[in-house]
Amino acid sequence: MTAKTTASGTSRTEVKSLNDAIALLTEDHKEVKKLFKAFEKLVGSEDVEKKKDVVEQICLALTVHTEIEEEIFYPAARAGIDDDDLINEAEVEHASAKDLIMQLQAMAPSDEMFDAKVTVLGEYIDHHVQEEESEMFIKVKKAKMDLIDLGEQMFARKAELMETMGAGIGAGSMTGKSKDSPHGKSARS
Ligand SMILES: [Fe+2]
Numbered sequence: 108m109t110a111k112t113t114a115s116g117t118s119r120t121e122v123k124s125l126n127d128a129i130a131l132l133t134e135d136h137k138e139v140k141k142l143f144k145a146f147e148k149l150v151g152s153e154d155v156e157k158k159k160d161v162v163e164q165i166c167l168a169l170t171v172h173t174e175i176e177e178e179i180f181y182p183a184a185r186a187g188i189d190d191d192d193l194i195n196e197a198e199v200e201h202a203s204a205k206d207l208i209m210q211l212q213a214m215a216p217s218d219e220m221f222d223a224k225v226t227v228l229g230e231y232i233d234h235h236v237q238e239e240e241s242e243m244f245i246k247v248k249k250a251k252m253d254l255i256d257l258g259e260q261m262f263a264r265k266a267e268l269m270e271t272m273g274a275g276i277g278a279g280s281m282t283g284k285s286k287d288s289p290h291g292k293s294a295r296s
């Protein structure tokens with residue numbers, strides 16, 4: 108990995124910080140936001156293939172993300188910060204999001220409720236992400252937790268899940284690097 112020189116100085120710290128748990132999750136959040144933005148441009152369009160493709164990517168990204176949070180990050184946060192209510196609420200929100208994801212996966216993109224369902228999921232995730240970033244992550248950063256170790260565990264688990272769950276999807280790798288939605292450009296009107 109190449110060390111980037113930043114205003115913060117120490118390149119080692121910088122490289123580490125890119126690998127920490129919060130950085131990984133925040134990067135995932137951005138990735139998903141981009142996908143919802145790509146879908147926004149398709150709302151009302153009859154290009155069901157594109158819609159299906161973007162929504163498959165959204166569902167995969169969210170399923171993997173919620174899984175690594177629930178398996179690794181939330182339990183660590185629960186132990187590290189003294190705020191069970193916050194983690195409980197996040198878990199309840201995940202359950203609702205997963206319910207919407209399951210409904211979407213069972214729905215044809217041509218269904219008249221499809222766009223609405225994706226839009227509501229996007230709004231819901233937006234709200235959840237804001238709570239994570241503005242509350243949970245702040246508390247976690249203040250707690251004495253090994254965010255690098257957590258990040259490494261999550262990174263490995265994420266790669267594993269992407270491989271198994273993403274196998275059937277032509278979306279390729281969305282391992283948090285820089286893959287834009289293939290529709291980002293073509294969908295722009
Ligand atoms: Fe979450």
Ligand SMILES: [Fe+2]
Nearest residue numbers: 132176236239
């Ligand atoms: Fe998250």
